[in-house]
Amino acid sequence: MGKLVAQTEIKSDGDVFHEIFRYRPHHIKDMSPANIQGCEIHEGEWGTVGSVIFWNYTHDGKQKVVKDIVEAIDEEKKSVTLKVIEGDLMKLYKTFTATVQVDTKGENNLVTWTFEFEKLNEGVEDPNTFMDFCLTVTKDIEAHHLK
Incomplete structure (x- = not known):
């Protein structure tokens, strides 16, 4: 198992940032359109554990998709x-x-991204570029709210 952690400071409201990821991830495509092209709920309801979310995004210049399940909300x-x-x-x-x-x-809000992963094989790199992607989306959300 691998683990990757990165933090970035945001000047926008941290409570609003959390609310976006919990209840309104489908709005991120409007805040970071170069990175996130779509976000749909496939099962459950926004903001609830067990909900299944489908994302369309651009990473490393390629169109990609991911389906995830909300495993925990604290x-x-x-x-x-x-x-x-x-x-x-x-x-x-x-x-x-x-x-x-x-x-x-305190005065500043700190966003922490933590990835826990198991590689399919030794040749697979750590997800550093995906972490950069998530930090970029974080900054796009911040910039949107500072307008």
């Missing part, structure tokens, strides 16, 4: 955990889980 920690169940990431990883968490203590 309101106290302001985190959402998504477990990938289908899509392009499954071509490289046996398992892939992403958690986005917002720390709103």
Whole structure:
């Protein structure tokens, strides 16, 4: 199992950022259109554990898809955990889980992305470029809310 963690500071409201990932991920395509082209709910309801979400996105210049299930939501920690169940990431990883968490203590808000993954084989690289992608989307959301 591998683990990758990255943090970035945002100046926009951390509570709003968490709310977007929990209840309104389908709005991210309007905030980061170069990266996210679509987000649909396939099962369940927005903001609930067990919901299945399907994403269309552009990563490394290629159109890709991912289907994930909302595995956990922690309101106290302001985190959402998504477990990938289908899509392009499954071509490289046996398992892939992403958690986005917002720390709103103090003046600045800190967004932490954590990936936990198991590679299909030793030749698979760590998901560094996908982490860069998630950090870029984070900054796009921030810029949208600072307008």
